[in-house]
Amino acid sequence: MDPKALAYFAAGIGAGLTIIGGAGGIGRLAASAMDGISRQPGSAGDIRGAMIVAAGLIEGATFFALIVTILLALK
Amino acid sequence: MSLLHAMLLSDPAPEAVAQGAAAGHGEDPAEILMHHVLDVPGFLGPLSKHLVFFAVVATLVIVIVRLALRGYKDGLPRTPLANAVEAILVFIRDEIAEKNIGHDGHRFVPLLASFFFFILTAALFGLMPFSATSTGNLSVTFALAFVSFLAQQWAGISKFGVVHHFTGLVPPGLPAWLLPIMIPVEIIGVFSKPFALMVRLFANMIAGHMVITALLMLIPLMAQMSTFLGLAIAPVSIGLALFIMLLEVLVAFIQAYIFTLLSAIFIGMYAHPAH
Numbered sequence: 001m002d003p004k005a006l007a008y009f010a011a012g013i014g015a016g017l018t019i020i021g022g023a024g025g026i027g028r029l030a031a032s033a034m035d036g037i038s039r040q041p042g043s044a045g046d047i048r049g050a051m052i053v054a055a056g057l058i059e060g061a062t063f064f065a066l067i068v069t070i071l072l073a074l075k
Numbered sequence: 076m077s078l079l080h081a082m083l084l085s086d087p088a089p090e091a092v093a094q095g096a097a098a099g100h101g102e103d104p105a106e107i108l109m110h111h112v113l114d115v116p117g118f119l120g121p122l123s124k125h126l127v128f129f130a131v132v133a134t135l136v137i138v139i140v141r142l143a144l145r146g147y148k149d150g151l152p153r154t155p156l157a158n159a160v161e162a163i164l165v166f167i168r169d170e171i172a173e174k175n176i177g178h179d180g181h182r183f184v185p186l187l188a189s190f191f192f193f194i195l196t197a198a199l200f201g202l203m204p205f206s207a208t209s210t211g212n213l214s215v216t217f218a219l220a221f222v223s224f225l226a227q228q229w230a231g232i233s234k235f236g237v238v239h240h241f242t243g244l245v246p247p248g249l250p251a252w253l254l255p256i257m258i259p260v261e262i263i264g265v266f267s268k269p270f271a272l273m274v275r276l277f278a279n280m281i282a283g284h285m286v287i288t289a290l291l292m293l294i295p296l297m298a299q300m301s302t303f304l305g306l307a308i309a310p311v312s313i314g315l316a317l318f319i320m321l322l323e324v325l326v327a328f329i330q331a332y333i334f335t336l337l338s339a340i341f342i343g344m345y346a347h348p349a350h
Binding site: 049053 | 275278279282329332333336337340
């Protein structure tokens with residue numbers, strides 16, 4: 001097969017896997033945060049702040065993978 | 076141009092390329108769209124587009140904060156602008172610096188506030204037509220992350236001295252056979268923190284623009300197949316692009332907050348290595 005086609009193929013699959021991981025991570029995070037807020041509505045502000053930080057960290061790791069897939073498609 | 080091809084996943088029609096080449100750049104719709112995302116060298120004399128907007132945003136931030144400073148009378152903010160700036164500054168001091176760095180966190184408030192205001196203004200400025208997001212450039216985010224890196228190391232060095240700062244990176248009380256593993260891990264950790272800041276900001280700033288570009292690029296792509304398809308996809312594309320634009324406003328605030336917060340957390344890590 002044409003190497004360029006293979007690279008596009010890999011980039012598409014990689015982007016899909018990236019979104020599965022990122023969505024799963026942030027979904028679990030949001031679910032736990034909702035759980036925590038409903039149990040302790042008083043500490044909703046703190047939980048929300050911690051959730052945003054953790055979401056940022058997950059997102060950072062997801063973007064590393066995403067950049068690798070973009071490089072696959074461009075090179 | 077290779078990025079353009081990757082996004083279109085096919086070569087543009089030859090006549091469109093010939094037309095674009097004959098009329099100079101800016102005629103091809105794809106070229107106009109991509110010029111909003113990518114850096115344009117030689118935008119203003121020797122300066123590239125991102126550099127120009129970097130300077131514009133930096134000047135704007137300085138002017139706005141100086142104007143807010145003039146709204147103070149007897150130590151209290153008297154104008155709406157001064158109140159708005161003070162609200163953000165108090166949030167950065169109390170919620171970001173003091174909480175994550177500790178009681179000496181107020182030393183880092185000027186730096187953290189500069190990060191916040193610059194990243195926020197750059198991201199919002201990049202949403203305007205004919206402008207560019209200067210933080211959507213890896214060199215700019217590298218510089219921001221490098222300043223953050225220096226602040227993190229300085230927080231540790233100024234508190235403990237050079238030797239104690241670097242020996243304190245490895246947690247005390249480890250068994251000796253773990254040291255060959257822990258020392259490289261901690262050295263990687265020192266550099267991966269600012270590296271993550273750099274990539275996160277860059278990717279977030281460019282991702283929204285890329286999605287908008289891809290959505291708008293559907294219109295010429297479909298119009299090449301048939302006029303009807305082009306007309307049919309246009310409202311859908313523009314509606315989705317508008318939605319992503321609104322999301323971008325949210326992302327601008329969240330990313331400014333996250334960059335500032337993570338910088339504060341990392342500074343706090345080096346200022347208080349024991350916990």
